[in-house]
Amino acid sequence: MKVFYFSGTGNSFYVAKKIAAANPQSEIISIPRFLKENKKRLENDEIVIVSPLYFYGIAPVVLRFLEELEFENIRYFSAIFTAEFPNGLAINELKKICRQKGIPLNSCAYIKMPTNYVIKSKLLEPASIEPALLLADKKIEKLARIIKNRGAYLEKDRRIYAFITSAEKYHQQWQLDFPQFDAKFLCTEACTSCKLCEKSCPVGNITVTQQAHWEGHCAACLRCLNICPQKAIQYTHATEDKGRYFNPRVRIKELS
Numbered sequence: 001m002k003v004f005y006f007s008g009t010g011n012s013f014y015v016a017k018k019i020a021a022a023n024p025q026s027e028i029i030s031i032p033r034f035l036k037e038n039k040k041r042l043e044n045d046e047i048v049i050v051s052p053l054y055f056y057g058i059a060p061v062v063l064r065f066l067e068e069l070e071f072e073n074i075r076y077f078s079a080i081f082t083a084e085f086p087n088g089l090a091i092n093e094l095k096k097i098c099r100q101k102g103i104p105l106n107s108c109a110y111i112k113m114p115t116n117y118v119i120k121s122k123l124l125e126p127a128s129i130e131p132a133l134l135l136a137d138k139k140i141e142k143l144a145r146i147i148k149n150r151g152a153y154l155e156k157d158r159r160i161y162a163f164i165t166s167a168e169k170y171h172q173q174w175q176l177d178f179p180q181f182d183a184k185f186l187c188t189e190a191c192t193s194c195k196l197c198e199k200s201c202p203v204g205n206i207t208v209t210q211q212a213h214w215e216g217h218c219a220a221c222l223r224c225l226n227i228c229p230q231k232a233i234q235y236t237h238a239t240e241d242k243g244r245y246f247n248p249r250v251r252i253k254e255l256s
């Protein structure tokens with residue numbers, strides 16, 4: 001089994017690791033790295049993808065992975081989206097892609113995790129993070145058992161119509177704005193040129209000279225902003241007085 005993940009701040013990687021641990025002989029693969037290697041095809045495989053939810057939908061880098069790759073004889077396919085609010089458009093988007101590409105959608109779920117969206121969301125207080133992860137563990141373990149047995153699970157859609165229409169508009173606007181996402185990053189004088197952000201960016205979108213510079217092909221994962229040890233990275237001035245989030249059960253070096 002191949003467990004593909006995209007993760008900015010560790011939540012989705014944490015889930016991917018647990019799913020892989022419950023499935024002997026599985027392999028964990030970073031989606032950005034896989035795309036960088038220019039791989040074009042997956043065949044005769046069992047696949048799990050784990051990714052954060054972005055603006056109610058599938059993160060653009062994961063969408064690219066699903067749309068660009070050829071899938072042939074996929075024997076089992078499961079998707080898990082980690083999110084602050086485990087609800088959205090992603091499962092419907094995924095059902096459509098799977099239909100078009102002839103991929104079976106055996107299981108699909110959301111898992112509630114602490115948010116990393118410092119720009120607008122209220123981050124959890126440090127004391128609330130561990131209880132939130134313990135709660136997430138219960139659902140991860142349930143899904144790991146289902147996937148181990150190659151079972152079926154489709155998350156119930158609890159959305160009301162008003163939510164669906166407003167979420168769709170929000171998501172469409174985000175898709176339009178996404179190519180300019182990194183234009184609003186700022187690097188302040190607190191930067192020590194340590195290059196942690198440059199080394200850690202999953203898509204190689206940062207160059208550090210005296211300060212960090214963004215190159216216009218960001219995946220919007222907010223890892224750079226959340227991990228900078230000097231809090232030198234801001235997203236407009238809106239993030240200046242806010243905290244930062246990185247999954248405490250993951251080490252930055254584990255991610256790619």
Ligand SMILES: Cc1cc2nc3c(=O)[nH]c(=O)nc-3n(C[C@H](O)[C@H](O)[C@H](O)COP(=O)(O)O)c2cc1C
Pocket residue numbers: 006007008009010011012013051052053054055056057082083084085086087113114115116117220221222247
């Ligand atoms: C650009 C962006 C958009 C997001 N949009 C949503 C959203 O629409 N709904 C939600 O519940 N969480 C949203 N989040 C929060 C993340 O989905 C959530 O914290 C996720 O678990 C992060 O996973 P990661 O640590 O693997 O990156 C967003 C985060 C980012 C960076």
Ligand code: SF4
Pocket residue numbers: 187190191192193194195196197198208211212227228229230231232233
């Ligand atoms: S991680 Fe922060 S301090 Fe280090 S180079 Fe990047 S912006 Fe500067």
Ligand code: SF4
Pocket residue numbers: 008182200201202203204205206214217218219220221222223224225
């Ligand atoms: S520039 Fe920052 S937000 Fe964009 S992909 Fe790299 S680490 Fe993520």
